[in-house]
Amino acid sequence: MIGLQHYLVVGAALFSLGILGLLTRRNAVNVMMSIELILNAANVNLVAFSRYAAGNMAGQLFAVFVIVVAAAEVAVALAIILTLYRLRRTPNLDEADILKG
Amino acid sequence: MTAEAAVFWAFAIVTVGSAAVVVLSRTLIYSAFALLFTFFGVAGLYVLLGADFLAATQVLIYVGGILVLLLFGVMLTHKIYDLDLKTETTQLASGVIVAAGLFVILASTGLRTQWMGVPRTPGPTTAEIGRLFLGQYLLPFEVASVLLLVALIGAAMIVRRRRDA
Numbered sequence: 001m002i003g004l005q006h007y008l009v010v011g012a013a014l015f016s017l018g019i020l021g022l023l024t025r026r027n028a029v030n031v032m033m034s035i036e037l038i039l040n041a042a043n044v045n046l047v048a049f050s051r052y053a054a055g056n057m058a059g060q061l062f063a064v065f066v067i068v069v070a071a072a073e074v075a076v077a078l079a080i081i082l083t084l085y086r087l088r089r090t091p092n093l094d095e096a097d098i099l100k101g
Numbered sequence: 102m103t104a105e106a107a108v109f110w111a112f113a114i115v116t117v118g119s120a121a122v123v124v125l126s127r128t129l130i131y132s133a134f135a136l137l138f139t140f141f142g143v144a145g146l147y148v149l150l151g152a153d154f155l156a157a158t159q160v161l162i163y164v165g166g167i168l169v170l171l172l173f174g175v176m177l178t179h180k181i182y183d184l185d186l187k188t189e190t191t192q193l194a195s196g197v198i199v200a201a202g203l204f205v206i207l208a209s210t211g212l213r214t215q216w217m218g219v220p221r222t223p224g225p226t227t228a229e230i231g232r233l234f235l236g237q238y239l240l241p242f243e244v245a246s247v248l249l250l251v252a253l254i255g256a257a258m259i260v261r262r263r264r265d266a
Binding site: 001002004005006007008009010011012013014015016017018019020021023024025026027028029030032033034036037040043044047048049050051052053054055056057060061063064065067068069070071072073074075076078079080081082083085091094 | 103211
């Protein structure tokens with residue numbers, strides 16, 4: 001019998017993998033992919049709670065808002081990465097240290 | 102094992118397995134294509150959870166929009182003839198320790214808590230979502246549309262080439 005807890009474990013695995021990518025990747029586009037994993041993990045949890053625990057549709061509506069914010073985030077982040085690449089000729093985040101004192 | 106359990110495990114393995122490829126693959130383009138399977142796996146989980154509208158939205162926006170934008174990001178920040186788009190990792194050992202600890206904490210919290218609440222009876226969701234968006238959630242809906250407009254104009258402003266620079 002598949003229940004809420006199965007989905008919570010899948011969400012936890014997706015979230016932890018996203019955190020792992022966030023901590024270990026140097027490439028900015030790869031970090032963006034990890035953020036998408038984290039947002040998807042949150043969405044899986046929201047929809048699972050909407051199905052098994054809340055008894056209403058609020059979780060699914062929240063998930064739609066998360067998707068909207070993810071789309072806006074990717075657009076702005078890609079613009080920043082491209083501008084940085086034009087400036088420094090590198091997509092690596094640890095080389096973008098212009099503000100370092 | 103029931104049919105539902107078999108389908109769930111199939112989608113769960115596809116989702117988590119390809120998410121691991123996204124994070125651990127050394128070739129950037131492999132990560133991008135593994136992300137495709139992660140998004141499809143999550144859409145399958147939505148279908149299993151009775152969220153049909155959300156599954157369609159996931160495929161349309163994540164696979165059709167966000168993944169294409171990410172591929173643009175991969176292609177525009179590397180020279181195309183650079184065949185091996187390699188990407189290094191830093192602090193892999195400590196990152197694995199933090200992520201594994203986080204997974205243990207989150208999963209054990211989810212498994213050991215006695216979850217209360219009433220399940221929602223599965224059924225078509227699209228009409229209900231539309232009614233809620235134009236009723237109870239009208240203000241967040243309008244704010245989200247303004248946010249999208251502002252973000253897209255801002256992205257275009259940031260990335261355009263200035264004539265004087």
